[in-house]
Amino acid sequence: MTIEQTLAALGAALGPGGLLVGDDIGDRHRGDIHGNLGETPIAVARPRDTAQVSQVLAACNAAGIPVVTHGGRSGLVLSCTTRAGELVLSTERMTAIESIDADACTATVQAGVVLQTLQERLEPDGLSFPLDLGGRGSCTIGGNIATNAGGNRVIRYGMTRDLVLGLEAVLADGTVLDGLKPFIKNNTGVDLKQLFIGSEGVLGVVTRAVLRLVPKPEDTAVAFCGLAGFDRVRAMLRHLRRSLGGDLTAFEVLWKGYYTRYLGLHPTGAPMPDAHRFYVLTESSGSGGDGLQERFERALADAIDEGIVDDAVIAKSGSEAAALWHMRDLAIEVARTLGPHSAFDVSLRIAEMEAFAGDLDAVAHGLNPGCETLVFGHAGDGNLHLAVSRPPGSGLAKGALEAAVYDLVRRYGGSVSAEHGIGVSRLEYLGHTRTAAEIEAMRALKRTLDPNCILNPGRVLSQVAAPAGT
Numbered sequence: 203m204t205i206e207q208t209l210a211a212l213g214a215a216l217g218p219g220g221l222l223v224g225d226d227i228g229d230r231h232r233g234d235i236h237g238n239l240g241e242t243p244i245a246v247a248r249p250r251d252t253a254q255v256s257q258v259l260a261a262c263n264a265a266g267i268p269v270v271t272h273g274g275r276s277g278l279v280l281s282c283t284t285r286a287g288e289l290v291l292s293t294e295r296m297t298a299i300e301s302i303d304a305d306a307c308t309a310t311v312q313a314g315v316v317l318q319t320l321q322e323r324l325e326p327d328g329l330s331f332p333l334d335l336g337g338r339g340s341c342t343i344g345g346n347i348a349t350n351a352g353g354n355r356v357i358r359y360g361m362t363r364d365l366v367l368g369l370e371a372v373l374a375d376g377t378v379l380d381g382l383k384p385f386i387k388n389n390t391g392v393d394l395k396q397l398f399i400g401s402e403g404v405l406g407v408v409t410r411a412v413l414r415l416v417p418k419p420e421d422t423a424v425a426f427c428g429l430a431g432f433d434r435v436r437a438m439l440r441h442l443r444r445s446l447g448g449d450l451t452a453f454e455v456l457w458k459g460y461y462t463r464y465l466g467l468h469p470t471g472a473p474m475p476d477a478h479r480f481y482v483l484t485e486s487s488g489s490g491g492d493g494l495q496e497r498f499e500r501a502l503a504d505a506i507d508e509g510i511v512d513d514a515v516i517a518k519s520g521s522e523a524a525a526l527w528h529m530r531d532l533a534i535e536v537a538r539t540l541g542p543h544s545a546f547d548v549s550l551r552i553a554e555m556e557a558f559a560g561d562l563d564a565v566a567h568g569l570n571p572g573c574e575t576l577v578f579g580h581a582g583d584g585n586l587h588l589a590v591s592r593p594p595g596s597g598l599a600k601g602a603l604e605a606a607v608y609d610l611v612r613r614y615g616g617s618v619s620a621e622h623g624i625g626v627s628r629l630e631y632l633g634h635t636r637t638a639a640e641i642e643a644m645r646a647l648k649r650t651l652d653p654n655c656i657l658n659p660g661r662v663l664s665q666v667a668a669p670a671g672t
Contacts, residue, residue: 208265209245215257220295222246231290233283234275235340240283243270246290251312252370252378252409258291259407259656260376268659269374271403273314273345276337278545279625281402281661288659291407293344299323300410307415308367308384313344313408320413330418332359336531344408350400352621354530355485357582358451359416361621362399368412369395373405374652384412397647402623403658405651419487422451423498424523427505428478428513432556435480437510439552439582442484445501449494452485453582454530457559460578463539464529473515473526482511482581483530485523533578537589540574544603546588549617555586558614562588565606570596573603585620608634624662632662 203211213221222231223245231246233239244267247258262269268285272292275282284290293314300310304327311320318338320331333346335353345351347369351362359365368382381395398406429435435455442450456464461481465472488494498516505511517523537543550558559577566573572593579586590607592598608618612634618624624632632641641663648655648666655666 203261203265205244205265205267208261208267212245212247212258212261216247216249216254220248220250220254222248230275231272231284231292234277234280236276236278238280238283241286241288243284243288243290246292248292248295250295252372255291255296255372255407255409256376256378258289259372259374262289263375263654263656266654266656268656269407270658270661271344271348271407273342273348274316274337274340276340277345277349277625278547278622279619279627281623281625281658283626285660293342293409296344296409302327302329302415303384304329306384307417309413309415310368310382310384310410311343311413312410313342313347315343317341317343317346324415325418328418329415331365331413332416333362333365336533343411343413347399347408347411348401348403349623350621352580352583352585354452354454354527354580356580356585357453358448363396365414366395366399366411367414369398369408370410371395371398371406371408374654374657378409379406382410382412386414397651400623402625402662404648404662406657417489419451420489421494422485422487422520422523423495424483424485424517424526425498425502426473426515426526426529427482427484427502427511428474429480429482429510430478430512432480434510435482435581436552438482438484438505441505441508441510442486442501445504446486446497449486449488449497450484450582451487452483453580454483455578455581456481456483456529457577459574460533460536460576461529463536463576464532466539467532467535471525471529473529474513478512483526530578533587537576540576540589540591542592542594543589544592544600544607546590546604546607546611546618547620547622548586548588548611549584549620550586550611550614551616552581552584554614555581558586558610558616561610562590562607565610566590566603569603569606570598572596573598580620604631611635626661629660629662629664 249255268288270288296312296314298312302309346362371379486498502514574591576589608631617635618631
């Protein structure tokens with residue numbers, strides 16, 4: 203069957219609006235929501251359910267048509283930018299929240315459900331899906347699973363991997379793997395769902411999932427603190443872990459440069475003067491009857507008395523808490539104040555973060571004295587976000603800057619991608635964190651599950667073909 207015949211058959215199978223071709227394909231199907239655009243795909247398939255996803259993949263596999271999956275298109279590693287000849291499989295019509303089990307604290311959803319939509323749907327039931335990140339209003343559950351999304355509350359609830367009980371995925375040839383078991387305990391052979399969580403769609407397309415929920419916290423306490431040094435940041439983290447235990451939900455750190463630039467955007471939104479080297483945004487949550495707010499305030503008061511924290515502002519209402527979190531949620535806008543820049547998402551040992559940031563400044567200034575750096579992130583779980591400017595007219599190439607920064611990450615034994623994935627933009631640096639043997643094992647999985655390499659080709663893995671002589 204020719205490509206044209208394959209598309210005609212898919213159009214008939216998917217029904218009205220199920221397959222877009224020609225002028226019906228808009229720019230949003232060429233790339234991500236950040237404005238990174240690729241080539242116009244040959245078609246956009248918009249299935250409504252798993253059976254239709256299976257039909258699309260089986261047909262494309264038979265015809266040799268490469269497929270790139272689109273969810274909320276909010277990723278930051280260029281995986282959504284399409285190439286000539288690719289077909290986009292969009293989950294935008296797979297938006298059903300199929301069931302909520304209040305007894306088991308689970309929700310069964312389709313892959314195209316937007317994270318914030320799920321969070322809002324659960325509120326009346328007194329439940330919460332605890333994954334949370336700045337892109338909550340656009341990212342989808344399927345994308346969260348495919349990238350093993352992290353976000354603000356990993357220190358308490360873990361990554362997406364820790365919140366998925368069951369998973370349904372479709373392989374490249376259309377085979378459906380129905381692993382939608384809603385059980386915490388299910389030791390029945392290899393846990394296949396783990397192959398698809400974090401593999402960025404190169405092994406199969408996630409279609410449905412059973413998610414682990416938690417009771418919605420009845421009380422939340424949020425504070426913004428100023429500290430004199432990173433040794434104090436580490437001491438504060440240890441102190442809050444001891445004082446709050448499992449109620450510590452978030453621990454975000456901002457280097458001074460981030461806060462200064464934030465105030466440049468919002469000069470009237472300063473919770474405290476810009477007089478400290480480091481700032482910590484921290485949150486604790488729990489049941490309303492356990493005196494959480496009192497314990498939180500006492501822990502901060504003790505930290506001030508012990509000389510760990512210099513200044514603290516505690517939110518007294520939900521709106522004040524939201525305003526404090528707004529500083530962190532505006533990270534992309536704050537980074538844009540640098541002008542042309544490169545962004546990084548790395549994991550490091552907490553004890554080495556300050557030294558790394560100092561070396562980052564030295565590396566950047568060695569490339570060009572006009573380079574500026576921003577450092578912030580989820581320090582409580584070892585994840586820092588970095589932004590390094592490329593001064594206009596400096597001639598500093600994006601590739602040269604990224605190579606230098608990722609080489610620094612490798613020297614520190616860190617991860618070149620903490621939560622955003624590899625995609626296209628970090629493909630050549632995968633070996634900085636993974637060994638050659640690990641990468642070859644990934645390729646072997648790809649060859650087994652997708653022998654024609656139609657799923658998200660050129661993303662995550664390169665040179666997928668088997669080594670000569672095998």
